[in-house]
Amino acid sequence: xxxxxxxxxxxxxxxxxxxxxxxxxxxxxxxxxxxxxxxxxxxxxxxxxxxxxxxxxxxxxxxxxxxxxxxxxxxxxxxxxxxxxxxxxxxxxxxxxxxxxxxxxxxxxxxxxxxxxxxxxxxxxxxxxxxxxxxxxxxxxxxxxxxxxxxxxxxxxxxxxxxxxxxxxxxxxxxxxxxxxxxxxxxxxxxxxxxxxxxxxxxxxxxxxxxxxxxxxxxxxxxxxxxxxxxxxxxxxxxxxxxxxxxxxxxxxxxxxxxxxxxxxxxxxxxxxxxxxxxxxxxxxxxxxxxxxxxxxxxxxxxxxxxxxxxxxxxxxxxxxxxxxxxxxxxxxxxxxxxxxxxxxxxxxxxxxxxxxxxxxxxxxxxxxxxxxxxxxxxxxxxxxxxxxxxxxxxxxxxxxxxxxxxxxxxxxxxxxxxxxxxxxxxxxxxxxxxxxxxxxxxxxxxxxxxxxxxxxxxxxxxxxxxxxxxxxxxxxxxxxxxxxxxxxxxxxxxxxxxxxxxxxxxxxxxxxxxxxxxxxxxxxxxxxxxxxxxxxxxxxxxxxxxxxxxxxxxxxxxxxxx
Numbered sequence: 001x002x003x004x005x006x007x008x009x010x011x012x013x014x015x016x017x018x019x020x021x022x023x024x025x026x027x028x029x030x031x032x033x034x035x036x037x038x039x040x041x042x043x044x045x046x047x048x049x050x051x052x053x054x055x056x057x058x059x060x061x062x063x064x065x066x067x068x069x070x071x072x073x074x075x076x077x078x079x080x081x082x083x084x085x086x087x088x089x090x091x092x093x094x095x096x097x098x099x100x101x102x103x104x105x106x107x108x109x110x111x112x113x114x115x116x117x118x119x120x121x122x123x124x125x126x127x128x129x130x131x132x133x134x135x136x137x138x139x140x141x142x143x144x145x146x147x148x149x150x151x152x153x154x155x156x157x158x159x160x161x162x163x164x165x166x167x168x169x170x171x172x173x174x175x176x177x178x179x180x181x182x183x184x185x186x187x188x189x190x191x192x193x194x195x196x197x198x199x200x201x202x203x204x205x206x207x208x209x210x211x212x213x214x215x216x217x218x219x220x221x222x223x224x225x226x227x228x229x230x231x232x233x234x235x236x237x238x239x240x241x242x243x244x245x246x247x248x249x250x251x252x253x254x255x256x257x258x259x260x261x262x263x264x265x266x267x268x269x270x271x272x273x274x275x276x277x278x279x280x281x282x283x284x285x286x287x288x289x290x291x292x293x294x295x296x297x298x299x300x301x302x303x304x305x306x307x308x309x310x311x312x313x314x315x316x317x318x319x320x321x322x323x324x325x326x327x328x329x330x331x332x333x334x335x336x337x338x339x340x341x342x343x344x345x346x347x348x349x350x351x352x353x354x355x356x357x358x359x360x361x362x363x364x365x366x367x368x369x370x371x372x373x374x375x376x377x378x379x380x381x382x383x384x385x386x387x388x389x390x391x392x393x394x395x396x397x398x399x400x401x402x403x404x405x406x407x408x409x410x411x412x413x414x415x416x417x418x419x420x421x422x423x424x425x426x427x428x429x430x431x432x433x434x435x436x437x438x439x440x441x442x443x444x445x446x447x448x449x450x451x452x453x454x455x456x457x458x459x460x461x462x463x464x465x466x467x468x469x470x471x472x473x474x475x476x477x478x479x480x481x482x483x484x485x486x487x488x489x490x491x492x493x494x495x496x497x498x499x500x501x502x503x504x505x506x507x508x509x510x511x512x513x514x515x516x517x518x519x520x521x522x523x524x525x526x527x528x529x530x531x532x533x534x535x536x537x538x539x540x541x542x543x544x545x546x547x548x549x550x551x552x553x554x555x556x557x558x559x560x561x562x563x
Contacts, residue, residue, distance in 0.1 A: 048439060048441045048442060051442065051443055052443055054379055054380070055376060059376055072386060176249070177227075178249055179246075179249060179250060179251045182221060184210055186208045186210055187207070188207045189205070190203040190206075191204040222531075222536045223528075225261055225531070226529075226535060227528055228258050228262065229262060229265055229513050229516075229517070229531055230517060230531060232262065232494070233494065233514050233517045233527075234520070236494045236496075239255035239259060239498075242255070243255045243258070259506070263505065263506075265509075265513065268538060269512060269513075269516065270512065271543065271546060272546060272550070273321075273512050275546055276319040277336075279550075280311055280312075280313035280319050281337070281339070283314040283316065284314055284316070284342045285314045285342060285344075285345055285476055285478070286311050286312065286313060286345065287311070287312040287346070287478070288311050288312070288333065288344065288346050289309070289488050290307050290310070290349075290488075291307070291308055291492060291495075292306070292307065292495070293308040293324065293491065293495060293500075294306065294501070295507055296501070296502050298503070303499075305327075305328075306325065306501075306504075307324070307325050307328045308322060308325075308488075308491045308507070308511065309325065309332060310322050310484050310487045310488055311336065312484050318523065318552055319515070319550075320519050322491070322510075322512075322514045322518070323336050324508050324511040328351065330351035330352070330354055330355055333351070333352065334354070337361075338359070339359070340361065341359065341360065342362070343363070343460065343473075343477055344363050345365075345484070346363065346481060347366055347369050348365070348369065348450065348457075362460060363460070364458075364477050365456075365458035366458075366480045366481035367392060367458060368480035368482050368485075369450075369480075369481070370447075370450065370451045370458060371388075371389060371392045373446070373451065374389050374392075374444075376443075377446065380443045381438070381444040384432055385447075388425075388428075388429075391428075394421055395479065396479065398414065398417050401413070402414065402475075405475075406472075406475075407471075407476040408472040408475055410475040411463060411475025411476075412471050414474070414475065415471060418462040419463060422464065429451055429452055430452075432448055433448045461478065461479050462474070490514060490517075490518055494514075516551070519551045519552075520551050523552050525554075525555055530554060533558075534549055
């Protein structure tokens with residue numbers, strides 16, 4: 001069969017109409033200058049279009065094949081160049097001078113046997129040790145192997161041999177999950193004396209109480225419900241895959257049934273979710289981000305772009321809250337952040353502007369976004385990209401030294417070291433923009449313009465914003481919004497596997513259960529174990545004791561005391 005060549009879709013051109021060069025150039029100087037100006041304008045437009053297409057192509061190639069980190073490709077090119085230089089140097093023949101220089105170096109090395117750098121020893125790919133602290137926590141099943149009775153007599157004298165010791169070895173085994181039936185038996189008691197004597201109150205029958213269950217008269221136990229929620233919102237398994245897993249385990253559960261279970265769990269833990277929201281709104285700094293969450297449009301048979309937002313509390317209020325909205329309008333964060341008076345750490349989304357002004361908030365910017373702009377535009381101007389990314393790397397090096405400090409000390413460190421670097425960087429940005437020969441539509445000019453437009457927000461972490469007087473306040477502001485972006489990956493992975501939510505109620509369910517599983521991950525908690533105990537105890541927990549079941553409080557209470 002003849003293969004039909006695949007053609008790429010045509011990209012609409014935004015280049016100005018072609019300027020025709022006449023066969024004979026005009027003698028009039030003004031007409032000649034106009035022709036040159038039109039040719040120059042077209043050349044500049046073609047160059048900008050070529051740079052934008054090249055930058056976009058490299059960005060797509062990085063998304064598919066490259067690393068996730070925002071690093072400059074020019075550094076890899078330098079390493080590759082040095083590697084090629086070393087290979088060429090090894091193949092080059094030695095001259096008399098080279099031999100004398102190598103002999104002198106060997107003689108100096110023999111006088112000082114200590115190597116200048118520690119030698120790295122690579123471990124072989126041998127048997128890995130699976131022991132450690134986790135090994136001791138596993139339950140033990142003892143398997144005993146004994147000799148048959150026919151082999152116990154001594155072949156020499158015929159007497160029975162005595163046991164003189166034993167040898168033991170360890171093996172790690174995995175037992176797949178299985179279903180169990182739990183029969184709940186409630187004993188009933190009655191007074192036979194009252195019944196025989198025809199008491200007016202009857203036989204006084206009483207029945208033993210059963211713990212309040214998650215689903216009244218339902219088949220699903222708390223462990224099964226917790227497993228479904230943890231698998232979907234912590235391990236990103238869609239329900240149709242869980243349906244196949246359960247069927248292989250011997251008991252089929254329809255995905256529609258599990259969807260109803262998730263809805264019921266979300267409704268049950270809603271008071272705890274609301275408490276976590278109130279705690280996060282007490283944070284001094286809240287990081288936020290959003291991503292697309294497709295939702296089936298009723299009656300249309302296709303999905304529309306709803307949104308999922310995340311709000312990350314500070315260390316004093318360590319909860320990750322997810323919120324589902326039908327659009328990306330500012331009504332969503334405006335409603336969530338109503339009454340909040342702290343610092344909002346976010347990207348350059350314009351919808352936050354009205355929220356910041358209306359609530360009198362301090363808005364902090366993200367240096368990871370600014371760095372990414374220079375990394376993406378590096379192919380258009382490698383020199384500026386390398387210098388800008390190098391300066392931002394210096395800011396991050398200061399942050400590494402400030403991590404173990406408290407907020408006030410970190411703020412003083414930033415004021416002393418980061419603020420002068422930011423002032424120098426700002427001067428360089430203006431110089432690159434005004435005297436660097438960059439056209440307004442140049443990709444590198446776009447990266448510079450993005451950083452300058454966000455300069456006030458980007459300087460909040462170093463005390464250059466409205467909170468400059470209090471070092472403890474701006475010292476608690478992170479340099480970037482990576483914590484919120486990492487939490488958005490949970491939604492992206494779930495979206496990739498589950499594709500969409502069925503309706504608005506499904507999006508709210510996903511937001512509620514993602515809040516619990518994400519906060520469990522933040523505190524290094526097993527989500528299935530936490531959710532199991534939560535579903536058992538929450539129905540009987542009074543509102544005044546609801547904070548005992550916050551993930552951080554539960555971990556503090558459930559963890560064994562240190563030895």
